[in-house]
Amino acid sequence: MKALKGNAVFxxxxxxxxxxxxxxxxxxxxAIKSKAIGKLFGARNGILGVxxxxxxxxxxxxxxxxxxxxxxxxxxxxxxxxxVKKDSDFERILDVFKAHDIRYFFYAGGNDSMDTADxxxxxAASRNYEMRVMGIPKxxxxxxxxxxxxxxxxxxxxxxxxxxxxAGRDTDAMYTSDTATVVETMGRNAGWIxxxxxxxxxxxxxxxxxxxxxxxxxxxxxxARDVREVHKRLGRCFVVVSEGCKDEKGNLxxxxxxxxxxxxxxxxxxxxxxxxxxxxxxxxxxxxxRRNKPGTIQRNGMHFASRTDVEEAYMCxxxxxxxxxxxxxxxxxTLVREKNKPYKCGTGLAKLSDVANGEKYxxxxxxxxxxxxxxxxxxEYVVPLMKGEAKFEMGDxxxxxxxxxxxxxVQKKCSEWKP
Amino acid sequence: MKALKGNAVFxxxxxxxxxxxxxxxxxxxxAIKSKAIGKLFGARNGILGVxxxxxxxxxxxxxxxxxxxxxxxxxxxxxxxxxVKKDSDFERILDVFKAHDIRYFFYAGGNDSMDTADxxxxxAASRNYEMRVMGIPKxxxxxxxxxxxxxxxxxxxxxxxxxxxxAGRDTDAMYTSDTATVVETMGRNAGWIxxxxxxxxxxxxxxxxxxxxxxxxxxxxxxARDVREVHKRLGRCFVVVSEGCKDEKGNLxxxxxxxxxxxxxxxxxxxxxxxxxxxxxxxxxxxxxRRNKPGTIQRNGMHFASRTDVEEAYMCxxxxxxxxxxxxxxxxxTLVREKNKPYKCGTGLAKLSDVANGEKYxxxxxxxxxxxxxxxxxxEYVVPLMKGEAKFEMGDxxxxxxxxxxxxxVQKKCSEWKP
Numbered sequence: 001m002k003a004l005k006g007n008a009v010f011x012x013x014x015x016x017x018x019x020x021x022x023x024x025x026x027x028x029x030x031a032i033k034s035k036a037i038g039k040l041f042g043a044r045n046g047i048l049g050v051x052x053x054x055x056x057x058x059x060x061x062x063x064x065x066x067x068x069x070x071x072x073x074x075x076x077x078x079x080x081x082x083x084v085k086k087d088s089d090f091e092r093i094l095d096v097f098k099a100h101d102i103r104y105f106f107y108a109g110g111n112d113s114m115d116t117a118d119x120x121x122x123x124a125a126s127r128n129y130e131m132r133v134m135g136i137p138k139x140x141x142x143x144x145x146x147x148x149x150x151x152x153x154x155x156x157x158x159x160x161x162x163x164x165x166x167a168g169r170d171t172d173a174m175y176t177s178d179t180a181t182v183v184e185t186m187g188r189n190a191g192w193i194x195x196x197x198x199x200x201x202x203x204x205x206x207x208x209x210x211x212x213x214x215x216x217x218x219x220x221x222x223x224a225r226d227v228r229e230v231h232k233r234l235g236r237c238f239v240v241v242s243e244g245c246k247d248e249k250g251n252l253x254x255x256x257x258x259x260x261x262x263x264x265x266x267x268x269x270x271x272x273x274x275x276x277x278x279x280x281x282x283x284x285x286x287x288x289x290r291r292n293k294p295g296t297i298q299r300n301g302m303h304f305a306s307r308t309d310v311e312e313a314y315m316c317x318x319x320x321x322x323x324x325x326x327x328x329x330x331x332x333x334t335l336v337r338e339k340n341k342p343y344k345c346g347t348g349l350a351k352l353s354d355v356a357n358g359e360k361y362x363x364x365x366x367x368x369x370x371x372x373x374x375x376x377x378x379x380e381y382v383v384p385l386m387k388g389e390a391k392f393e394m395g396d397x398x399x400x401x402x403x404x405x406x407x408x409x410v411q412k413k414c415s416e417w418k419p
Numbered sequence: 420m421k422a423l424k425g426n427a428v429f430x431x432x433x434x435x436x437x438x439x440x441x442x443x444x445x446x447x448x449x450a451i452k453s454k455a456i457g458k459l460f461g462a463r464n465g466i467l468g469v470x471x472x473x474x475x476x477x478x479x480x481x482x483x484x485x486x487x488x489x490x491x492x493x494x495x496x497x498x499x500x501x502x503v504k505k506d507s508d509f510e511r512i513l514d515v516f517k518a519h520d521i522r523y524f525f526y527a528g529g530n531d532s533m534d535t536a537d538x539x540x541x542x543a544a545s546r547n548y549e550m551r552v553m554g555i556p557k558x559x560x561x562x563x564x565x566x567x568x569x570x571x572x573x574x575x576x577x578x579x580x581x582x583x584x585x586a587g588r589d590t591d592a593m594y595t596s597d598t599a600t601v602v603e604t605m606g607r608n609a610g611w612i613x614x615x616x617x618x619x620x621x622x623x624x625x626x627x628x629x630x631x632x633x634x635x636x637x638x639x640x641x642x643a644r645d646v647r648e649v650h651k652r653l654g655r656c657f658v659v660v661s662e663g664c665k666d667e668k669g670n671l672x673x674x675x676x677x678x679x680x681x682x683x684x685x686x687x688x689x690x691x692x693x694x695x696x697x698x699x700x701x702x703x704x705x706x707x708x709r710r711n712k713p714g715t716i717q718r719n720g721m722h723f724a725s726r727t728d729v730e731e732a733y734m735c736x737x738x739x740x741x742x743x744x745x746x747x748x749x750x751x752x753t754l755v756r757e758k759n760k761p762y763k764c765g766t767g768l769a770k771l772s773d774v775a776n777g778e779k780y781x782x783x784x785x786x787x788x789x790x791x792x793x794x795x796x797x798x799e800y801v802v803p804l805m806k807g808e809a810k811f812e813m814g815d816x817x818x819x820x821x822x823x824x825x826x827x828x829v830q831k832k833c834s835e836w837k838p
Contacts, residue, residue: 016592045595074588081596158817165818166719169493173435176464177500181715199816205823272710275694291691295711296600300585304722306817379816386817397618397798398577398725398805399584404624 003036003325004130006103010058011043011050012138013109013116014081015186016074016296017152018159018305019313020138023108024077025069026317027136028058032066034325037104041410045078046109047116050093051417055100055410068403070314071392073302076405084116090123092417098129099413106320108136110144114332115356121330134320135332135352138313140299142192145358146350147334151316152299154309154385157196159301160185160294161386165200167292168207168238175236179287180227183208184274186298187242191215191362193298194242196382198374207238208373214244215362216371218253223277224284226372231287239281243273253277303400307388312345319347343384422455422744423549425522428474431557432465432528432535433500434605435493435715436571437578437724438732439557442527443496444488445736446555447477451485453744456523460829464497465528466535469512470836474519474829487822489733490811492721495824503535509542511836517548518832525739527555529563530775533751537771540749553739554751554771557732559718561611564777565769566753570735571718573728573804576615578720579604579713580805584619586711587626587657594655598706599646602627603693605717606661610634610781612717613661615801617793626657627792633663634781635790637672642696643703645791650706658700662692672696722819726807731764738766762803 008031012020031037040058043049058066069076084090097105097120107117114135121133137144142153164183171181187193191213198211209230212218218241230237245253254273274291281289316333323333331349338344366378393401427450431439450456459477462468477485488495503509516524516539526536533554540552556563561572583602590600606612610632617630628649631637637660649656664672673692693710700708735752742752750768757763785797812820 012592016589045592048595072588073585075592078595079592081593161818162722163716163720165821166492166721167715169491169821170435170715170719173431173464173494173498174500176467176497178715183714183716200818202814202816203823272694274712275691290715291712292714292716293693293710293712294716295602296586296589296597296709297582297602297711297713300589301582302585303581308817383816387815388817389813394808395621396806397621397802398807399580399619402584402588404622 004103004132005036005038006101007039007041008037008104008106009041009043009050009055009102010077010106011046011108012075012077012079013046013107013113014079014138015140015299016079017138017140017299018073018155018302019151019310020108021069021072021076022310022313023136023138023151023317025066026314027106027321028066030318030321036325041100041102042077042407044407046080046082047084047093048080048082049078050096051089053096053412053414053417056407057410060408061405065403065405070310071302071390072402073300076403083112090119093120094123094127094129096414097131103131104324105131105133106136108138110139111356111359114352118330118352118356121352132324132329133352134324134329135355136316136320137332137334140193141187141190143190143360144355145360146355148337148345149335149385151309151313153192154306155301156193156299157382158306158386159304160193160298161197161200162304163294164197164208164240165206168200171207171236171238171290177288178290179231180237180239180281180289182239182241182274182278182281182289182291184272184293185240185242187214188244189214189359191242194240195362195366195374195378197240199379199382199386205234208240209234209237210239210372211374212241212245212372213362213367214242214246215364216367217248218245219248220280223280227281227285231285239277241273241277245273302392302402305390306386307390308385310390315347340380340384423522423551424455424457425520426458426460427456427523427525428460428462428469428521429477429496429525430462430465430468430527431494431496431498432526432532433498433557434559434718435498436557436559436718437492437574437721438570438729439527440488440491440495441729441732442555442557442570442736444485445733446525446740447485449737449740455744460519460521461496461826463826465499465501466503466512467499467501468497469515470508472515472831472833472836475826476829479827480824484822484824489729490721490809491821492719495822502531509538512539513542513546513548515833516550519829522550523743524550524552525555527557529558530778533771534775537749537775540771551743551748552771553743553748554774555735555739556751556753559612560606560609562609562779563774564779565774567756567764568754568804570728570732572611573725574720575612575718576801577725577805578723579612579717580616580619581723582713583616583627583659584625587619590626590655590657596707597709598650599656599658599700599708601658601660601693601696601700601708601710603691603712604659604661606633607663608633608778610661613659614781614785614793614797616659618798618801618805624653627659628653628656629658629791630793631660631664631791632781632786633661633665634783635786636667637664638667639699642699646700646704650704658696660692660696664692721811721821724809725805726809727804729809734766759799759803
């Protein structure tokens with residue numbers, strides 16, 4: 001197939017990850033090698049930057065800075081949570097692409113982003129505007145369908161499991177006063193992240209002692225019983241709970257309508273699920289409970305990233321660009337586990353529209369029968385993804401050095417966008 | 420001086436740190452070399468283990484495990500928050516020491532522990548029971564007087580500043596939806612930890628944009644003004660706040676009695692200061708605010724410890740034992756900064772009673788004039804303490820491996836302790 005000549009735009013969407021910049025790094029390196037692709041644009045804050053025509057010129061970045069993207073956490077191009085819905089917005093995206101002769105669109109994100117990319121691709125085709133659209137998988141939640149796992153997940157798994165291991169030692173030492181600890185992890189619908197921390201328990205003694213995921217309803221009676229049992233056996237209890245855990249009625253435990261929505265007086269309670277379960281354990285079980293909420297810290301831990309994850313993210317970016325140059329369009333690159341022992345992972349393709357509509361939950365048998373810790377299957381699945389340490393630059397102030405792009409703006413050519 | 424013959428007990432107290440085991444490692448290595456010291460006892464959970472006579476035999480641990488203590492976070496001997504007050508408790512401690520011919524007592528902890536050690540030393544002297552008592556400094560809070568800094572502080576400073584740097588990049592990328600972030604740090608009375616994160620801001624763009632410490636009262640008007648100013652300038656705002664921050668009246672912001680004690684209906688509000696400031700920023704400034712609370716995670720981050728801190732903690736332990744063998748007693752080992760460029764640190768001594776009664780706050784000129792970020796002085800003080808990476812063992816599951824002691828119990832010789 002004759003190479004399609006034109007410019008390319010790269011964009012990142014949704015919650016940042018430790019390795020989404022590694023994907024863009026891989027994609028850029030491949031694009032720079034090609035003779036077909038002319039200008040390399042970054043879209044500031046994902047699809048929002050296309051809509052507002054806030055593009056910047058990636059050829060004006062220093063080559064070493066683009067290389068350093070591989071080891072920079074979060075989304076260096078900027079990200080967004082904007083969901084494109086209106087037809088006029090899709091038209092606008094195509095207008096901006098046409099104005100800048102953009103023939104390649106590389107979008108790193110989750111299913112919403114794949115949905116956007118898919119619709120843009122279809123609109124372009126219907127208007128006979130030749131272009132190639134490729135998706136690059138990204139989500140710490142690991143909930144994309146059609147891929148064995150998602151870039152970003154291995155690093156949050158490794159870092160968070162390490163946090164739990166380390167904070168677990170704190171509870172081991174302090175149980176005479178701080179007897180229990182609850183850690184809240186990300187994962188609104190799927191329990192992959194919370195479950196990954198289960199790997200930190202190499203022996204009965206080790207944290208976490210209990211792991212709760214959104215896929216398995218959590219009643220407060222059950223929680224109290226579990227905590228009491230662990231406390232009786234070990235004298236302490238370390239609990240990991242996903243922010244998306246639900247009660248038997250399907251209500252989020254941390255939100256209005258859940259079991260904690262109101263106190264005894266009917267007053268609405270505020271705060272995260274760690275705070276709430278902590279309060280409950282103190283009142284119901286009668287032991288003091290620490291609450292940790294790593295929040296956005298967990299998904300940006302480049303200083304302890306999984307090398308496997310960094311390399312796979314980089315490979316996904318490279319593959320997306322390489323295949324698009326060969327004529328592929330309308331697909332997301334997937335990760336295919338070819339072997340588990342020793343672990344070997346390649347890439348595949350999934351239709352953007354399929355990914356857009358899929359969601360992958362933690363299989364029931366990745367958890368133990370009781371539904372309060374992981375099974376051997378989960379361990380075998382996740383351990384290869386957490387392996388390896390990645391080298392990064394350290395400053396003379398004892399802290400890591402992560403690159404910042406200059407983001408030199410590209411002259412606008414379209415009228416102003418009205419949201 | 421003739422070496423005093425007898426057994427030794429080692430104990431750890433208060434909140435764990437990344438490097439308190441490194442201190443015990445150094446102390447044990449020195450004690451093992453000595454001919455004067457016979458048995459090596461660990462007291463389970465600090466002074467509580469002496470009171471309950473729960474001692475364990477450190478000579479029964481594998482030598483390689485004792486070496487590995489240098490790179491294990493938290494307090495491997497167990498810790499406690501028990502404050503010895505009653506005369507009968509001090510008598511009991513001496514009884515246990517006598518029963519086991521304990522002539523050396525090494526206590527790693529903060530000012531309360533130094534107070535206990537001091538009183539035990541004085542009681543022993545008054546009863547003509549010859550023994551040597553030495554304190555080993557430990558506290559992430561860095562608030563011990565008579566020492567330039569405390570083992571444990573450098574590592575929490577390095578790790579937390581890195582967390583802030585990394586989570587800061589998340590806010591940089593997501594500002595169009597998650598515009599502000601508040602991170603709560605430890606430090607109930609002193610702002611050293613919160614201030615240390617200020618180093619992560621190498622340029623105006625970098626997090627943290629605002630840093631609040633307990634030493635400088637924080638009014639809500641001030642907070643709102645500061646956040647608005649940063650938001651206007653950068654489009655986002657990243658705030659670090661010490662858990663011990665107080666309002667103009669001296670009330671803890673996160674506790675009953677503080678400005679957030681009750682909502683508009685007079686209902687008591689629950690949760691940490693990050694939750695509360697987050698709520699305030701959302702309501703008052705009108706921008707969405709993320710809340711992170713690393714909690715006990717921050718003080719156990721051996722996977723990203725400061726090598727300087729590890730080595731100094733180890734040196735404090737070694738020095739305490741070496742000096743006690745030479746006849747020193749009733750002192751805590753201190754860290755003395757001999758030079759700053761290049762950094763050079765040695766040890767000194769401070770009387771246990773002096774340390775017990777002192778507390779070291781963040782000097783006003785370690786913060787900027789506005790009191791909302793650090794000054795050059797703070798940076799110069801803290802950077803050398805964060806430098807260097809420490810090597811640790813990695814498992815084949817992609818996670819660190821930290822030693823666990825066997826803790827073989829020693830036969831009890833005293834009657835039961837009644838608290």
